[in-house]
Amino acid sequence: MGRDRVAELTLRAVEKRFGAVQAVKAVDLDVADGEFVVLVGPSGCGKSTLLRMIAGLEDISDGEILLDGRNLNAVAPRDRDMAMVFQDYALYPHMTVAENLGFALKMRDMAASEIEAKVNEVAAMLELDALLHRKPRALSGGQRQRVALGRALIRDPKVFLFDEPLSNLDAKLRVGMRMEIRKLQAALRTTSIYVTHDQIEAMTMADRIVVLKLGEVQQIGTPIEIYQRPVNSFVGTFIGSPPMSLSKADVRYEGEAAFLGFGRGQEIRLPSDRAAVLRSAAIAQIEVGLRAEHIALADGGGEDEATFLSDVILVEEHGADSIAVVRLGDHEVMARVKPGGVHTGDKGRRFEMDVAALHLFHPEKGGRLG
Ligand SMILES: Nc1ncnc2c1ncn2[C@@H]1O[C@H](COP(=O)(O)OP(=O)(O)OP(=O)(O)O)[C@@H](O)[C@H]1O
Ligand SMILES: [Mg+2]
Incomplete structure (x- = not known):
């Protein structure tokens, strides 16, 4: 794995309305190649909706989303070259860990021997080697989350999208996994957007943080910029522990x-x-x-x-x-x-x-x- 291509993501005045509910309001964002951007904000502020629009799982009401300058508005999710990791893992229960990991490659008609090699490579990265023949129900929460992560890694996408991938894990495991995700991403340098409501996760993981409230961007900046110069009292009290x-x-x-x-x-x-x-x-x-x-x-x-x-x-x-x-x-x-x-x-x-x-x-x- 590894990359020899660029993946810059651009959002221009992106909006989402569900009937009378305006879930996302005029979001502008430029994500640089290889950058790890965290969307953070309280429950209901539109984080998942924004991520799902980037993935193509949700239509956008207005604005445009571009990957390397190419407008994605009419591009189907499977053609966007993005891999998403969900909070609830979304593993196939009847498949083994190896089959779960290799599934996307099988769909691409990759040869069995090549799939096996890739599965082994990813399993080694995530220390899943010993679990390849187990079914998801025989795994701990942390192990399931690693399989979900592996399924995204193996596709070697242009962009990783994470929607609260650690929130079902206990506090200690969460700290370990957030470092692991960051180490993997730093090694692969894959452009990533990570959604969380946990400001500590945002502070510790992000290259840049986007703080959202009621569908609107409050501030975009590095963790230190946002901590030291919050643009308003909402950002000031939301970021930092203990709170301001x-x-x-x-x-x-x-x-x-x-x-x-x-x-x-x-x-x-x-x-x-x-x-x-x-x-x-x-x-x-x-x-x-x-x-x-x-x-x-x-x-x-x-x-x-x-x-x-x-x-x-x-x-x-x-x-x-x-x-x-x-x-x-x-x-x-x-x-x-x-x-x-x-x-x-x-x-x-x-x-x-x-x-x-x-x-x-x-x-x-x-x-x-x-
Ligand atoms: N399919 C839908 N139909 C109508 N309203 C929706 C739909 N999906 C989301 N919403 C509304 O849009 C707003 C944003 O929801 P979203 O799921 O993006 O929030 P979130 O920031 O991910 O919250 P959480 O931290 O709780 O996951 C909420 O007010 C929500 O009720
Ligand atoms: Mg959400």
Whole structure:
């Protein structure tokens, strides 16, 4: 296996309507050759519909889908040179693992000896060698998923399409399989589109992430871009674990400076460049997005305008670090601290906010400011 050809996928203003339901709205996307793109978003946001349109399993209501510049709108699924892996594996129950793997090749009238060689090659890649004579019902969930993967690999398609392929596996197996899929894809460099509702899968696997909400693209970018500069509060809270804390704050201007008031007299001073952004938008109230790593314990440090005193409502141990839920004015926010640093029920601990890193969102529209 391996490739000597290019596979660039382009979506232009792709739409899908099911009667009155608009499942996908004007999606534009360019997937580069060999790229691994993850579509992520909450249930019902149109991920599967979009993937099925790319596969040709669903007609598109509007727009166009191109593979290497060739319009696919009228091309039948079997002629698109794409292989799809489904959540429920979709194996043939009456066939052995070897027959399941070789089925697509048999349909292409490949010689039996050649099929056998390919089946053995793929089985070796996925460590299925010892299971080739079993039927799917005699396999574990993880083994079934590897067969489903093998069935896609063996076709050596231009594009892999994955629809939540790991969601039926237990947490540990999922982590192992996501690495395995990524390693295989990196070796084969096959253009891939992967659908998941799991933002951790999206973050860990993607070259680029497409965040969808209600059929609309919110943001397209690398995992780091999306994590560090979410375009709105939806993306900010959807991506990242623990989730970004959102708190409404009143803005008080004083000379060049701006102070964010979180209630109960707790104020944090904004750096002047951020203050300028709020001033130019004439904002009196703001939604502040804080990631746990941007609040640190500051015991012993002096009182300054980026620190606040707080009680510790709850501490969750994660081993390498702890997540503390602390009070910030009228709000609760999460702080990432060293294990053992704070304890549930602590009173009057001092925390420091990394004011350069906090995210500012429009209080009603949710869009990023600055
Ligand atoms: N055949 C259909 N007829 C009518 N509405 C549909 C049909 N298929 C999907 N929908 C609707 O389109 C929207 C998008 O569905 P889709 O299955 O693409 O979501 P999803 O993002 O894959 O969700 P999940 O994470 O739950 O799998 C939903 O509102 C769904 O109810
Ligand atoms: Mg789906």
